[in-house]
């Protein structure tokens with residue numbers, strides 16, 4: 001019983017750690033999960049390129065899907081990803097979504113608008129697994145829904161409610177410094193202090209003013225989480241929006257390509273990886 005699926009990384013419009021309301025947009029960076037189920041009863045996991053990586057999340061995704069749709073199967077899940085881990089680009093949501101879809105496929109459970117399960121419901125299985133594994137603060141339904149559905153989403157993570165979704169076609173520039181920042185380690189109390197700014201960002205996002213929204217988000221959460229704002233200030237004259245992504249350290253700018261190429265000249269002078277990409281509107285998909 002074999003299943004394979006792909007899900008997307010994402011950037012941040014609004015970090016949900018202040019109020020529980022969040023917003024994210026899918027980018028063209030993929031995580032693939034390959035799941036083989038058997039009658040062993042236990043689930044093993046592996047992460048390509050990270051032999052010591054924490055596989056609790058993906059193992060929990062398999063277990064939750066088998067508990068609901070299977071018959072006591074065990075097996076093995078392996079992920080392979082373009083999304084840097086713990087860098088603010090929703091690697092956890094991409095891994096969870098890909099693993100859930102691959103396990104559903106291995107069990108021949110169809111996923112889609114007119115199928116047994118729609119993709120939003122499948123996404124919630126991964127959110128539950130992320131809470132079980134302790135890799136999230138709020139459940140990150142904003143991250144997970146953007147990764148699964150594509151486009152930009154606005155969510156209330158306290159209720160795992162999808163407040164808005166829009167297919168957006170943006171060019172984006174990503175700077176990922178060498179450091180890593182796990183969401184579970186973020187200073188939530190400090191984030192809660194910027195709640196008035198988060199409320200403003202939510203209003204802007206729900207009004208479709210995503211560029212302004214993410215820029216305010218970036219200034220507020222860079223201050224709350226102790227990240228430099230220089231990369232954002234460098235980008236602002238040339239981008240429609242720029243923000244710290246997730247709980248950092250990556251910074252993402254969106255806008256027209258010429259402007260982003262100007263920003264790339266600045267960010268290339270910084271340690272780390274700077275890469276041009278685009279948003280994705282198709283979301284996650286089953287391969288086999």
Ligand SMILES: Nc1ncnc2c1ncn2[C@@H]1O[C@H](COP(=O)(O)OP(=O)(O)OP(=O)(O)O)[C@@H](O)[C@H]1O
Nearest residue numbers: 079081086087088089090091092095182183246247
């Ligand atoms: N490719 C992967 N395969 C399996 N598990 C992964 C993978 N990538 C990330 N994870 C899991 O997600 C955890 C990192 O999640 P975390 O939320 O801290 O980072 P992120 O999602 O990249 O950043 P952010 O949530 O700030 O956008 C890892 O410790 C691991 O448990």
Ligand SMILES: O=C(O)C1=C[C@@H](O)[C@@H](O)[C@H](O)C1
Nearest residue numbers: 016022136137138140183246
């Ligand atoms: O773990 C979480 O709850 C989150 C982590 C970050 O990606 C945030 O950007 C997201 O809004 C919520």
